[in-house]
Amino acid sequence: MAITEETAPQPPKGPSLVIQIAVLLGLTAVAVGLGWVSGQYLNSRAPETAAAAEPGDAPAEHDTPTTVRNTEVLLAPITTNLAAPTETWVRLEAAIVLDEPQPQSLADDIHQDLLAFLRTVKLHQIEGASGFQHLKADLEERAKIRSEGHVKQLLIRTLLFE
Numbered sequence: 001m002a003i004t005e006e007t008a009p010q011p012p013k014g015p016s017l018v019i020q021i022a023v024l025l026g027l028t029a030v031a032v033g034l035g036w037v038s039g040q041y042l043n044s045r046a047p048e049t050a051a052a053a054e055p056g057d058a059p060a061e062h063d064t065p066t067t068v069r070n071t072e073v074l075l076a077p078i079t080t081n082l083a084a085p086t087e088t089w090v091r092l093e094a095a096i097v098l099d100e101p102q103p104q105s106l107a108d109d110i111h112q113d114l115l116a117f118l119r120t121v122k123l124h125q126i127e128g129a130s131g132f133q134h135l136k137a138d139l140e141e142r143a144k145i146r147s148e149g150h151v152k153q154l155l156i157r158t159l160l161f162e
Helices: 017-045 104-118 128-146
Strands: 071-074 078-081 089-098 151-161
Touching: 078 104, 089 104, 104 128, 128 151
Parallel strands: none
Antiparallel strands: 071 089, 078 089, 089 151
16 A cells, blocks of 8 residues: 555644734733733822922922931041951942931041941951841941931942952
């Protein structure tokens, strides 16, 4: 018995190209719709923001100030060696966020206090992510104590070890 073209097994056919394109378009439409719905949901849950006042508008008597006026002060870079190993140097560039403007002497006092603290730090104390968090918390606490609570936050801009 000879195999002819009519009796030869046909390779299985996959879904047609038209059906594949229709499924792709349908899934795309569903993804766009879900993205839009989640965007609307998240936008409706955002905190209400006050409308910006036009210049020259006088505030209404019942309006209360809702903005906190913080002042960011850049500290001079601190370069010193660590307590152990003594051949390891650190360079710290930081800024402090104050609740209200303060004299420059306060920033200078905080700078000197942070410098003195960094000289007592050992390298093994600040290794890893948790070590960095502890260092930042210690520096921030010292700045808050030195400023008698005027420092709201310490921002570490650069921290290099050599």
